[in-house]
Amino acid sequence: MLIVQKFGGTSVGTLERIEAVANRVIETKNSGADVVVVVSAMSGVTNQLVEYSEYFSKHPDGIATDMLLSSGEQVTTALLTIALNAKGYACVGLTGAMAGIMTDDVHTKARIETIETTRLKAELSAGRIVVVAGFQGIDDKGDITTLGRGGSDLSAVALAGALEADLCEIFTDVDGVYTTDPRIEKKAKKLEKISYDEMLELASAGAKVLQNRSVELAKKLNVKLITRSSFNHNEGTLIAKEDNMEAVLVSGIALDKNQARVTLRGVVDKPGIAAEIFTALAHQNINVDMIIQNVGHDGTTNLGFTVPQNELDLAKETMQKLSAAKHVEYDDAIVKVSVIGVGMKSHSGVACLAFETLAKEGINIQMISTSEIKISMIVDQKYGELAVRVLHDAYKLDK
Ligand code: ADP
Ligand code: ASP
Ligand code: MG
Numbered sequence: 001m002l003i004v005q006k007f008g009g010t011s012v013g014t015l016e017r018i019e020a021v022a023n024r025v026i027e028t029k030n031s032g033a034d035v036v037v038v039v040s041a042m043s044g045v046t047n048q049l050v051e052y053s054e055y056f057s058k059h060p061d062g063i064a065t066d067m068l069l070s071s072g073e074q075v076t077t078a079l080l081t082i083a084l085n086a087k088g089y090a091c092v093g094l095t096g097a098m099a100g101i102m103t104d105d106v107h108t109k110a111r112i113e114t115i116e117t118t119r120l121k122a123e124l125s126a127g128r129i130v131v132v133a134g135f136q137g138i139d140d141k142g143d144i145t146t147l148g149r150g151g152s153d154l155s156a157v158a159l160a161g162a163l164e165a166d167l168c169e170i171f172t173d174v175d176g177v178y179t180t181d182p183r184i185e186k187k188a189k190k191l192e193k194i195s196y197d198e199m200l201e202l203a204s205a206g207a208k209v210l211q212n213r214s215v216e217l218a219k220k221l222n223v224k225l226i227t228r229s230s231f232n233h234n235e236g237t238l239i240a241k242e243d244n245m246e247a248v249l250v251s252g253i254a255l256d257k258n259q260a261r262v263t264l265r266g267v268v269d270k271p272g273i274a275a276e277i278f279t280a281l282a283h284q285n286i287n288v289d290m291i292i293q294n295v296g297h298d299g300t301t302n303l304g305f306t307v308p309q310n311e312l313d314l315a316k317e318t319m320q321k322l323s324a325a326k327h328v329e330y331d332d333a334i335v336k337v338s339v340i341g342v343g344m345k346s347h348s349g350v351a352c353l354a355f356e357t358l359a360k361e362g363i364n365i366q367m368i369s370t371s372e373i374k375i376s377m378i379v380d381q382k383y384g385e386l387a388v389r390v391l392h393d394a395y396k397l398d399k
Contacts, residue, residue, distance in 0.1 A: 001033040002124070002165040006134065006156035009043030010173040011230035012076045021230060022083040024171070025129060029089065034124045036163065038134045038156040039080055041072025046135075046149070058313060062107025066136070066146045069108070070096070073133035073152070081131050091129040094119070096136035096144070101155065103137035103145045106285060110145035112137060112154065115162035124163075132159060150211035157214045161221035168223050170210065171230035176237030177202070177209055179397040180253040184385050187398035191251065192235075195242035198251050198340055201374045205338035206256025215239065242342060249343035249350065250395040255388050259289070260312040260332040261367070261378065263304045264325050269296035273324050274303070280318050286311045289336075290369045290378065304367065306336070306378065334366065335384035338376040339391055351375045357394040363387055 005028065007021050021039075028035050040046075049069050053060045074095055081093030100116030123130045134152025137145050147154050153170055160168035177199065178188040194202075196219035203212035209227060218225045218239065228236025267273055274293070281288055291305045307315045309332050319325040344350045354375055358365055363386070367378035379387055392398065 002036070002163055003028055003033045004036045004038065004156050004160040004163070004165045004168045006038040006152055006168070006170050007040065007230055008152065008170070008172045009040045009045070011171050012039050012041075012080070013043040015079070017230075018076065018079050018083055021171075022080060022087060024230060025080075025084065026087060026089060029129055033166075035129050036120070036124070036159055036165070037080065037129065037131045038152055038159060039073060039076040039131065040134050040152040041076055045072040045075075063143045066107050066110075066144045069146045070133070070136040070144050073135050077131050077133040084129055084131070089129055090127055091131060092123050093131045093133075095133045096155065097138035097142075099130075099132045099159070101132075101137035101158070103139055103147070105139040105141065105143065105145065107143075108146055109148040109285065110137060110139065112147065112158045115158060117162050120159075120163060148211070148213070150208055151213075153211040153214035154217065157218045157221070157223050157225065160223045161217065166224065168218070168225050169236075170225065170227045172209060172227060173229065173231065174209065175229045175232070175234045176227050177207070177239070177252075179251065180388055180392050181207065181209075181255065184255065184388050185253075185392050185398075187392065189398060191237050193238045193240060194251060195342060196239060197242060197373060198342055199239045201338070201340045201371070202252050202254050205254035205340065205374065205376060206258070206336065207252070207254040210239075248341060249347055250339055250341035250397065252340050253388050253391050253395070253397070254338045254340065255384050256336040256338070257381070257384065258309045259306050259334055259336045259378065260309045260315075260330065261304060261306050261334050262312075262315055262319065263302065263329040263331075264319070265302050265327040265329070266300045267303050267324055269299050269301045276324055277303070277322060278305075280322055281307075281315065284314050284318050286315055286318065290367050290376065292367055292369075306334075306367070333381040334378050335381050336376050336378055337384060337387045337391065338374055339395065340374045342373050344373050344375075353394055354391060357390050358387055361386060361390050 077093040084091035103110035134155040182188045200215045225239040294302045
């Protein structure tokens with residue numbers, strides 16, 4: 001039996017918490033399982049390091065930035081290893097590179113390409129607990145890379161997949177996946193199970209309890225994933241295939257505050273313009289989310305799209321170089337509210353209830369996008385949390 005256990009920032013936020021994590025890992029080891037532990041940096045550390053990196057330059061060097069950002073996880077890896085050794089357990093702490101996590105070279109949001117598991121397997125065979133620094137890897141030039149914010153979840157899932165672990169447990173500061181962020185809506189309910197697809201939509205829509213890429217990979221590799229608290233022994237939430245579950249109409253509401261909108265006015269309405277604009281953004285590795293284009297009039301049209309707030313400056317610079325983008329407006333005082341549920345596939349009227357509910361509160365919807373199991377709406381930042389609460393009520397998620 002092999003279990004991968006990942007502990008997030010709050011779970012390793014102090015030396016006392018690291019000791020509690022060591023005890024939790026020992027419980028698992030004593031039950032007879034082999035354990036690979038993945039740790040995040042102490043809470044707040046990565047934010048602080050990001051701030052430091054931007055002190056000197058708006059676009060700090062990628063290799064240096066990743067060297068800096070990855071240091072937080074190295075600290076907790078070393079401390080947990082020391083703690084486990086001190087308690088009499090054979091343990092080895094590995095950076096992403098030492099653990100064989102190979103990535104591409106897109107600094108600050110690298111993708112894992114392969115995991116070279118020889119060392120990991122040898123350490124486990126020798127009976128050692130293996131602690132791995134989350135959120136990082138190494139590219140083929142030997143430079144350290146990081147996997148994007150929240151990326152320790154991805155490290156854990158990728159390791160679980162590569163080592164064919166029986167279980168991947170994501171320990172955090174809430175008891176599992178809730179119908180919405182329990183910090184915004186006190187009436188939110190913990191879900192016993194959720195499908196990979198719904199979890200993926202929730203995570204992509206801003207529910208940071210799991211990083212979206214980690215859910216995508218868990219689905220692809222069929223990794224058994226559980227989210228639970230490191231502060232108690234309550235049962236968590238199982239993320240699994242849809243067919244084991246009764247389809248509920250709506251399973252959750254998510255809020256994404258990391259959103260900004262770009263609006264291009266008077267764009268020439270001819271073939272190739274959208275391609276030109278979005279190719280330029282893609283070349284800068286900017287993640288474009290929602291896109292809307294108005295019906296053209298007098299040979300011109302308006303085009304709007306959203307990007308992550310922290311990529312807005314780069315999007316602005318990119319737009320300035322494009323002749324197609326003459327009149328551009330930017331707005332970062334917006335948020336995205338999403339309603340997610342597999343039951344939407346087979347029921348009509350689900351979206352109407354969302355629109356009516358926001359209208360009743362006088363909340364204007366600026367953009368809408370839908371998928372088979374999700375409705376996303378852009379609204380003014382100041383109404384974000386209110387929108388989450390009224391939608392949670394409207395879909396009776398507290399029941
Ligand atoms: P960690 O540091 O352990 O990775 P994160 O802060 O990344 O933890 O994620 C956990 C947080 O996710 C919770 O504290 C909670 O506020 C937030 N969250 C947002 N949406 C949800 C949801 N639907 N269910 C549970 N937690 C959520
Ligand atoms: N420490 C990194 C972050 O804050 C990775 C993680 O916590 O998953 O984004
Ligand atoms: Mg996280």
